[in-house]
Amino acid sequence: MKKQDFKLFPGTYLQGKWNGHQYKVIRKLGAGACGAVYLCHNLQGEKVALKVGKDSSRMMLEVNMLKKFSKVQGVKLGPAFIDVDDWKAPSLQVFPFYVMEYVEGVPLSDFLRGKSKEWIGICTIQLLTDLEHLHKAGFVFGDLKTDNLLMSNSKVRWIDVGGVTAIGRAIKEYTEFYDRGYWGFGSRKAEPSYDLFAVTMIMLEMVQPNKFEKGAHPRRTLAAKLASSNDLKPYHSLIAGVWKGKFQSASEMKQALSYIVMKRAKGTPVSRKQIKAQKHSSDWGELLALSAVAGVFCGFSIFSFWI
């Protein structure tokens, strides 16, 4: 028996059959292979994101992941989990749904528009920081792609944890453009380095939003794209290194990237002695700036927690 498609209009109330919680649909946020996500209000009038679909097993696997990663070691990875239930539509068909934190943000590409090039490095470092935590918890993100990221309060957040896979297993879900297997750069085993490859593709996309196909010589296609992207120049050897499998963990890649980001902050060429003297101070300056930014993020989240 096939389930009919459904449509939820703004103003519709949706009540769970098991837990009984009620949600009011505000608007549709997006749709994908597995269902649609709506912005809703809960009974208290707070904004939440509600995903409703047809494949209840798949939805439940996503819920299990959300629960696991709403908070890992005190770090928020992915939206917080709120509720899971079934909804009996007026047609009497039952649709599974779950409710999570609404992540208010903009797509990465919108965020980067008009911003200085430093942000490429900074966003990537943020992404790698979250991956570091995820990998330490024994999982890889899997379907890491721009579509699954939002910039919220100048901080990158991921929103779709459907592809998160335990390390050592087969990647559950992937998108060809970000998949190292597609480009001939390795297996589809869930290893930290699988995510790192996707990170480099996101970096490529940050400077040149048009996707491209692999052609007859995938590796050559990629190398040519990289060589032709001037805005990524500082990261060329880093990215090539990732492709060669030089980095086994998000921490290693982040360290290498941080080094580049710091170095780039230096001004016009100066004598060697000065460089040596400056190196540390400028590093410290950047670090201070970064931690100030980080402080602001924390401030934000504490603030949003309070209201």
Add this chain to the structure above:
Amino acid sequence: MKAGRLKQILLLTDGCSNHGEDPIAVAALARNQGVTVNVIGVLDDRQKEKPQGLEEVESIAEAGGGVSQIVYQKSLSQTVQMVTRQAMTQTIQGVVNKELQEILGEGQSIEELPPATRSEVVEVVEDLGEACELEVLVLVDTSASMQHKLPTVKEALYDLSLSLNARTGSNQFSIYTFPDVKHTIRRVIKWTPELGEINGVFSKLSSGGYTPTGPALKEALYAFTEKPIFRSIQDGEDPYEETGF
């Protein structure tokens, strides 16, 4: 519950059958023998509308307890691996549902369980899908209209092996083509754990305008049942072997 062994036929075609017995009936038979039939209809990238006769694709898979999809060549790789994995999950879910009914009574299925229980059951299904042994017999329509699609097919099959071999459970693949004048189908790759080098596989093309999908499926089913690939599991615990749907 322990991971078992799943058997699938993956049929890649671009037209409707026009010769021999009804492929839908053969697919139903296969399902009965514990072999799932998945079907992928391959469209030309230039093709605008769905050509006639491709409804058969869905009917065969439905009768065969499998998954079907009609796709353009350019999405073939991703579709082939998705269909295979979906069918695996579907089969395992079927087994689990059957067990649930034995425990909880008629009409119970995973999606009707309360969320807390469902949450645990789907993890079990996921674990089984990761660990089970899988045998995929790929049956490729190499009739004239498929000719220029064969390089894409080859790539998609290599990609399938890449996806499946990332699993913990082991795999066996074999490739057959049809039509073949003498034997209906022709084996081009015998059982192997990896589809790495499959160059030249489709070099010898079948000619003629006939597409004996039904008979080809039946031969594929024989090829499956005649040859035990994995040594049979000693204790009779294997759920997939037992249930025999």
